[in-house]
Amino acid sequence: MSDDELRMTNFARIFGLARRMVHLCFLLLLVASCFAQQGGDVAPAASAAFDPQSTRIGRPVEYRVTITEAFPTRTPPVPPAVAGLTLQYMNMSASMQFMNGRALQTTTFRYTATATREGELTVPGFETAAGGQRVRVPGATLTVVAPQPGEAAYQPVRAVIDLPKRDFFLGETILARLLVIDTPDETPQFVANVSKTSGTVVFRTELRTRREQFVWEGKPASGLVMPLQITPIVEGETELNSEVSVHAQKLDPAGRRSGFAGQQLIMTQPATLRVLALPRVGRLPGFNGGIGRFTLGKPVLSATEIEAGEPLTLTLTLRGEGNIEGVPAPEFTETTEWQAYKPTSDFQRGEDPTQPGGTKIFTYTLVARREGKMGTPQLPMSYFDPAKREFVDITVPPVPVVVKASTAASVAVAAQKETPPPAEEAPREREPVMTGLEEKPGRWLTSASPALWKPWFLALQAAPPALLLLLWAWRKRQEYVAAHPEFIIRRRARKAARKALAQARAAARRGNAPEFLRAGVGALCEAAAPLDSTCAGSLTRGEVLHALRDDERATIAARAIFDHAEATKYTAAAAEIPKPATLLPDLEHAVEKLSDKS
């Protein structure tokens, strides 16, 4: 689908702009919340409600979930399914407030709830994730009653394309209308976007929609009207369908606005176009693709009396409705009397910008080659009227001009007679000439196109924000570490315990029992140090064993290692030490226990 077909209306533009503004505000709030003190210790809260709390079968109401927390939530919660009730997510809105120096985010998620049975329908309470925490959304009850006898089913807004009732021609600009029709239950507020889904035509939406009263299928109706311009590009029958994104207001059974509005995507009813080629017979000279209904203003000359060789400007004004913007200026054929330059054209839209008509002004520059009473050359011009199905002649007739002999030429001739010819011809304006070749190739590139659209350039643009994000994360970590020094103590202790344990393992492999015991005691003390907020070297055997008191295996292993270590330290009874390999698994277990605790 081409860009032209997806062109948004001004409402769509405003809506898109507003949406971008909301996103920007959201981003700014996010950035502000990074610099503000986060209310990380504020427990998230949630509420849920139906609005209104009672309805009839098939008549939609709004179901809202509101979450207040320290961090924004963007993922809509998924309410549990309720038999006889359909919930469809619509949109969300967020606001931020500062309370006691803390940023609090309130996010409201909106759903359309439609009941298919009567009774008390309750969406039970459920848990959802919010800012990394779980929050419980309370239940909400909707009272559904059966429709009253003779009451019509719910009618959403509908959209149709209103085309003139006739055949169309290739290249013609058809003035159509998109009608978004009010119903007793919904009224359209604005059209956000219109796009063609099928049909071999060029489809252009106009700038604005208007609320109007109109007649559709013989009945008076009201709604939004958007002018469309449709240009058929293939001969034959084509079915035109489009989808319309419309923001509609729901009405209550009494026809009042219920305060519940939402955006919805609706398909237009198929519209069939019968497209014919322009007739081959009856063509008039000067036809240059103009299809519509045009009138040509009176030709205007810049002067009615000129000198030979003097430029004369002829201005033609073409007005009307159709593809006037694309109609090129017909060109004069040069004659022996006139030299014609390439015409210029200027298009001016009509007063009503929703109408495709306007004025096109063609300006011709003519130079008379000889003197005498004559007229400007006749300019054949015609267009095709699709309503009448015929070509219409609007040929520009000759406009009388009096061309006098050039005074400059006569003065020049007289001067030539009086004065001898100059020795050298006066320098003329230099005509452009082609230059020679470049001798050096210069810097080689892989492509002449700018890097603006190349993936590597876009990736490169992502590098500075990534760097800033990394710096921000590093800064936050530094602040966290400064506020929680035990984090570093624990990390250092784990590292030291791992190192000592590795030495113990190496000693066990070598069968070096004293070294194993020394390293084992070191590993136990290092692992236990954060639990006591002290230095590993100053920990006593009792303190380590106290830390392991709830694990018997670890306590026995640690006690054995301390006992044997002391024995080797103060006695020479090294021979009674068990083999390090048998103590190693228990030592590892004890160190692991201590590390887990810290």
Place this chain on the structure above:
Amino acid sequence: MRTIFALLILMVVRLHAETGDARFTKGTAAYASGDFAEAVDQFRRLGEEGNVSAAALHNLGNAEWKVSRPGYAVLAWERARALDPFNVNTAANLRFARSKAHIEAPTQSWHELYSTWLPTTAWLVAASLALWGGVILLTGPRLLGWRRADWHQGVAALLLAIFLLTLPALLGISRRAQLGVVLEDETPLRLTPTREAETLVKLTGGEVARVENERGDYLYVRADGDRAGWVLRKDFTRIWN
């Protein structure tokens, strides 16, 4: 290992440049000896092999002109001028071609003209450095825990002002991406994008037009004087493709 890899890349780059230099010399020699078709072939193959330079495109334009293909010559010169807007020879050749073919230079908006004051790469580098330099100077000291100095804010303001000055040029560059050149003489400008379409007018080879829409094998272009219609893709090439 890393050194070998770097050397390998350097060798490939060098070889690539040498191939380009050799072909450029061959093309220039062919042109000098009057074999313009061979010169066109050599300069064209440079582009196909991924070797593009303003000088090579300028020479390609000259050779194309000599073999009477003004549309292709204007395309090559426009591309050369996009790479090197200061090259007076290329600008002179474009003026020459337009005066010979009786066609007007394309009408450009002010931001498009502004974007031709510097090569596109210079605008992009200036915009990137100014934006990110300004943002880093504003946020970096706080993130790194440095004391905020007056010069940080002064330089950041200057860089952001430079970035604002580059914005119209970036807009101009993006708009210039829609410009293209009519390649063949008598190219029909059609009412609809179909083979049997009415011909509105015929465009001259070398005319510059703006692409407004695309459909299948056709482009909807608008040439000078508000002449708008569909042309076949093969008859029209964007300056930056």
